[in-house]
Amino acid sequence: MSKALPKRSEDYSLWYNELVKKADLAENSAVRGCMVIKPYGYSIWEKMQAQLDKMFKDTGHTNAYFPLFIPKSYLSKEASHVEGFAKECAVVTHYRLKNAEDGSGIVVDPDAKLEEELIVRPTSETVIWSTYKNWVQSYRDLPLLINQWANVVRWEMRTRLFLRTAEFLWQEGHTAHATRQEAMEETEQMLGVYARFAEEFMAMPVIKGVKTANERFAGADETYCIEALMQDGKALQAGTSHFLGQNFAKAFEVKFANKEGKLDYVWGTSWGVSTRLMGALIMAHSDDDGLVLPPKLAPIQVVIVPIFKSEEELEQITAEVKKIKDKLLPAGISVKFDNRDTHKPGWKFAEYELKGVPVRIAIGPKDLENGTVELARRDTKTKEVFDLKNGDILEKISTLLDDIQANIYQKAFDYRAAHITEVNSYEEFKEVLEGKGGFISAHWDGTSETETRIKEETKATIRCIPLDQKQEDGSCILTGKPSKGRVIFAKAY
RNA sequence: CGGGGUGUAGCGUAGCCCGGUUAUCGCGCCACAUUUGGGAUGUGGAGGUCGCAGGUUCGAAUCCUGCCACCCCGACCA
Numbered sequence: 001m002s003k004a005l006p007k008r009s010e011d012y013s014l015w016y017n018e019l020v021k022k023a024d025l026a027e028n029s030a031v032r033g034c035m036v037i038k039p040y041g042y043s044i045w046e047k048m049q050a051q052l053d054k055m056f057k058d059t060g061h062t063n064a065y066f067p068l069f070i071p072k073s074y075l076s077k078e079a080s081h082v083e084g085f086a087k088e089c090a091v092v093t094h095y096r097l098k099n100a101e102d103g104s105g106i107v108v109d110p111d112a113k114l115e116e117e118l119i120v121r122p123t124s125e126t127v128i129w130s131t132y133k134n135w136v137q138s139y140r141d142l143p144l145l146i147n148q149w150a151n152v153v154r155w156e157m158r159t160r161l162f163l164r165t166a167e168f169l170w171q172e173g174h175t176a177h178a179t180r181q182e183a184m185e186e187t188e189q190m191l192g193v194y195a196r197f198a199e200e201f202m203a204m205p206v207i208k209g210v211k212t213a214n215e216r217f218a219g220a221d222e223t224y225c226i227e228a229l230m231q232d233g234k235a236l237q238a239g240t241s242h243f244l245g246q247n248f249a250k251a252f253e254v255k256f257a258n259k260e261g262k263l264d265y266v267w268g269t270s271w272g273v274s275t276r277l278m279g280a281l282i283m284a285h286s287d288d289d290g291l292v293l294p295p296k297l298a299p300i301q302v303v304i305v306p307i308f309k310s311e312e313e314l315e316q317i318t319a320e321v322k323k324i325k326d327k328l329l330p331a332g333i334s335v336k337f338d339n340r341d342t343h344k345p346g347w348k349f350a351e352y353e354l355k356g357v358p359v360r361i362a363i364g365p366k367d368l369e370n371g372t373v374e375l376a377r378r379d380t381k382t383k384e385v386f387d388l389k390n391g392d393i394l395e396k397i398s399t400l401l402d403d404i405q406a407n408i409y410q411k412a413f414d415y416r417a418a419h420i421t422e423v424n425s426y427e428e429f430k431e432v433l434e435g436k437g438g439f440i441s442a443h444w445d446g447t448s449e450t451e452t453r454i455k456e457e458t459k460a461t462i463r464c465i466p467l468d469q470k471q472e473d474g475s476c477i478l479t480g481k482p483s484k485g486r487v488i489f490a491k492a493y
Numbered sequence: 494c495g496g497g498g499u500g501u502a503g504c505g506u507a508g509c510c511c512g513g514u515u516a517u518c519g520c521g522c523c524a525c526a527u528u529u530g531g532g533a534u535g536u537g538g539a540g541g542u543c544g545c546a547g548g549u550u551c552g553a554a555u556c557c558u559g560c561c562a563c564c565c566c567g568a569c570c571a
């Protein structure tokens with residue numbers, strides 16, 4: 001393991017790339033744009049999945065699985081949907097290989113051409129709605145509240161580990177409802193679930209908002225989102241929840257008989273978060289020494305490092321460690337005792353800091369003598385000596401984990417608060433954008449043309465129209481036309 | 494997909510312009526010894542299709558062509 005990480009202040013994207021690799025989260029694979037998620041990285045994803053899955057179940061959803069391949073014709077049924085994804089689809093055209101006649105290896109058998117080409121799903125609306133057609137006849141069949149955990153493929157030009165990969169893991173919820181209002185409530189409910197997950201578990205504050213027409217999901221009537229701010233001042237869309245109206249129901253003929261006996265199209269939603277959340281998690285909290293993980297998502301919450309010279313010393317320490325583990329483990333705290341004699345304590349300290357383990361306990365001969373342990377917290381890098389006789393270690397650690405969770409949230413919150421800037425002129429807008437970055441709250445005339453022009457001139461996009469937007473008369477920073485409230489601009493990932 | 498850059502041991506690199514003994518150094522790895530409260534030290538050792546494929550040449554890591562991958566900057570996107 002080589003030592004130092006690049007400094008965030010010197011090269012932020014290099015810092016990110018190196019951190020992802022050095023902390024054993026992921027690495028590039030032989031396939032362009034695809035990544036290998038390593039065990040430690042996957043453990044974090046599993047913690048995210050477990051929590052989100054629970055939240056989905058708690059709100060009445062069930063998991064199912066739909067196929068990876070989508071007949072090409074399905075994709076073209078919803079006009080704007082195809083347009084949105086056509087440029088980044090992987091296509092399966094053949095189903096057999098054979099040995100090349102000149103012995104040069106294996107080639108695609110031209111005789112094995114598929115009748116209809118298959119698209120590797122970039123998202124599953126089309127397969128799912130074509131299935132829902134068969135599942136829905138009456139209002140009694142509604143609502144359908146289904147989620148799937150899956151991989152999807154979007155053939156991206158430029159990729160970055162976790163933030164944008166050609167294949168990524170996600171969850172996609174797809175629901176069908178009898179009324180417009182119910183579908184709208186579902187859309188908002190799931191946005192709330194995402195926001196709560198981001199804030200309470202990832203310790204990452206987010207802005208809830210609505211996308212402008214330019215940024216809306218292809219095929220949706222309305223796209224809601226949570227937007228987070230990274231430490232380099234760039235915004236990251238962390239989750240989306242779409243109100244699909246009756247668009248997919250109409251495209252796939254999903255009709256039901258309502259209570260009055262009349263046929264009507266069902267109302268739909270879809271919502272998703274992906275392994276991109278891993279990127280958000282990394283960039284929200286980590287520092288120049290490595291990852292900083294929120295305790296609620298850390299695969300290892302507490303690491304115990306023994307400091308010993310002899311076998312006997314290690315045995316004595318191990319006995320003490322067992323007592324501590326017996327208290328922590330039943331309380332659901334994940335503890336790793338790193339008793340390897342192949343690495344020195346200092347090496348281990350650095351290693352677990354790189355991996356973002358929230359709390360470290362060190363026990364050495366001096367501690368055995370004094371009945372103490374040394375507690376170190378990752379977020380503040382502070383250490384304290386804890387007297388085992390004068391306090392309950394479980395209570396101490398629980399409090400510490402809660403403190404860390406709260407502290408890193410607060411830190412991210414303060415950073416964001418300091419980086420939401422209200423501006424009232426285009427000059428000021430460009431100045432803030434080039435200087436301190438972050439979210440910029442400004443008036444906009446509500447037109448696509450203006451948004452596009454601002455994007456072309458500054459690379460900033462409207463991240464969202466905040467749900468808690470204040471009614472405030474103002475004039476558009478670009479055109480001077482009247483505006484009723486501020487929207488959030490930023491450069492985005 | 495356009496512009497620029499990089500590819501040499503597990504990782505990071507020197508050598509490349511100007512072709513010529515056995516390809517450099519550091520980290521890591523293995524062995525032994527001394528060490529162990531913040532990434533130990535010494536001694537010895539192992540490890541290389543110089544990204545891949547062609548070409549030029551008596552001779553290629555080095556020159557030429559093509560391809561692949563990665564990084565940065567653009568267009569596209571969660």
